[in-house]
Amino acid sequence: MNKAERIFEHNRKFIPGGVVSLNRSIDPVRSFVKAEGAYLYDVDGNKYIDYHAAFSPHLLGHNEAGVNQAVVDSIQNNESLMGAGPTLWEGELAELLCTLVPNLDSVQITNTGSEATFHAIRLARSVTGRDEVIIMQGGYNGWHNDVAFNLMDPLDKIDGWKPGKECPLNAMSAGIPSTQSKLLHAVQYNDLQAIENLLKTNKIAAILMEPILQNIGIIKPQEGFLEGIRELCDTHGTLLVFDEVKTGFRHALAGYQSICGVRPDLCSFGKAVANGYPLGVIGGKKEIMDYFIHPDPQKRVMVAGTYNAHPTPVAAAIATLKILRDREAEVYGHLETLGARMEEGLNEIFKAHDFKTTTIRQGSAFVTYFMDHAPQNWTDVISHNDMALDKRYREALIEKGIFHFPTATKQGSISFAHTAEDIEETLRLTEAVVAKLK
Numbered sequence: 001m002n003k004a005e006r007i008f009e010h011n012r013k014f015i016p017g018g019v020v021s022l023n024r025s026i027d028p029v030r031s032f033v034k035a036e037g038a039y040l041y042d043v044d045g046n047k048y049i050d051y052h053a054a055f056s057p058h059l060l061g062h063n064e065a066g067v068n069q070a071v072v073d074s075i076q077n078n079e080s081l082m083g084a085g086p087t088l089w090e091g092e093l094a095e096l097l098c099t100l101v102p103n104l105d106s107v108q109i110t111n112t113g114s115e116a117t118f119h120a121i122r123l124a125r126s127v128t129g130r131d132e133v134i135i136m137q138g139g140y141n142g143w144h145n146d147v148a149f150n151l152m153d154p155l156d157k158i159d160g161w162k163p164g165k166e167c168p169l170n171a172m173s174a175g176i177p178s179t180q181s182k183l184l185h186a187v188q189y190n191d192l193q194a195i196e197n198l199l200k201t202n203k204i205a206a207i208l209m210e211p212i213l214q215n216i217g218i219i220k221p222q223e224g225f226l227e228g229i230r231e232l233c234d235t236h237g238t239l240l241v242f243d244e245v246k247t248g249f250r251h252a253l254a255g256y257q258s259i260c261g262v263r264p265d266l267c268s269f270g271k272a273v274a275n276g277y278p279l280g281v282i283g284g285k286k287e288i289m290d291y292f293i294h295p296d297p298q299k300r301v302m303v304a305g306t307y308n309a310h311p312t313p314v315a316a317a318i319a320t321l322k323i324l325r326d327r328e329a330e331v332y333g334h335l336e337t338l339g340a341r342m343e344e345g346l347n348e349i350f351k352a353h354d355f356k357t358t359t360i361r362q363g364s365a366f367v368t369y370f371m372d373h374a375p376q377n378w379t380d381v382i383s384h385n386d387m388a389l390d391k392r393y394r395e396a397l398i399e400k401g402i403f404h405f406p407t408a409t410k411q412g413s414i415s416f417a418h419t420a421e422d423i424e425e426t427l428r429l430t431e432a433v434v435a436k437l438k
Contacts, residue, residue: 003043004031026406030398035062037417040403048403049422051412055405056214056365057271059250060323060331061417067275070319071312079311089318090309096321097273097281101254103263107283108292109309113245113270114142116282117208120266121146122301123282124206124239126291134198134207136189137167138378140215141208141243148172150186152216152409155382164193188377189213190221192228199236206239206266211256214246217367217409218360219375226262233265239288245270245280249321250413251363253328277316331416335364338414338423342366345427353434364414368393381409393437400429 012018213219242264247256249272266284370386390408
């Protein structure tokens, strides 16, 4: 038994499942003790080039010096959790966010992306007077009861789905009241007809969606899909909520919404805002956000949280956003260059070894599907991607010192700390893995 396994066995005595977030559980077990730049180091002395990035928040790389220094300065300046009154720091962060993302008129700061999407749904229900919500099959918008459905369902759970129709609802957890399913609808991504059919009922408060699905790899919108949703929402009085927890700031300083040119009514941000420190954001149009302070108590939406805008993650977020603002061309240019080289190299390797694969990339995020075309939705993925081969590929890469999360279809993330040499070393080791994979 190695050190990682001993740690896991110890933790299992006191923590159900041995890890405090069960989606972190991996087999074989690795226990990481240090992260720096583009690299991870485990308790057994192994070094890895990291493309997991803790589910992608480390846009600048692990422990970026400027961000860490801002945190240290905040602590040394005794910037403690005050718990009363406004603070300079939350105001500075809010102004930065609204300046960098033109579609944000105002924001509230949370601890997690899940909290942000929770608030978005409450706002939408109050604004519209409706209760029902549409989510995307294969999307992930948090752990709470409103949205914890239909992520990576096996094919038999969604068998019989047809274009233009809803997907069967499948809860991701026990303990969700059965009545919740009456308020939720799941549709396939890129299925505009299914969305239109539901909106015609005039019961839908919000469509909550990742503008690109990035929890099942990378599934991009077909031409006109997002624009079509925006038009339908305007027609039927439904709020469009973009969950940019994974796409926000990773793809562009103003979020993916600035790339696609579609303005949501509300949006959530999370993972990349503070470069790995815990922080979420809910923001959008002023007339909607002002429901947090609505003069009518029957319409006012509660927002609370002792740790909202805690000075430590706020300091990290301010520092992160200032780096992205001041070095925008450098950061995103570097990420695009490395991402393009990774995509090109992976395509060359798999083609040379006669694998039917498709590598999809958006900026610094990438994934290789073991199928011969770019998927359009989750059913497409689960029906055609060789999930077992995908997992074996990831496990073999880890053994070579390239860390991708060892679950099929999970996105890879390049950080600003990665170098051209890291990419070339990754491709060299990948070639060795693929040569033996069959």
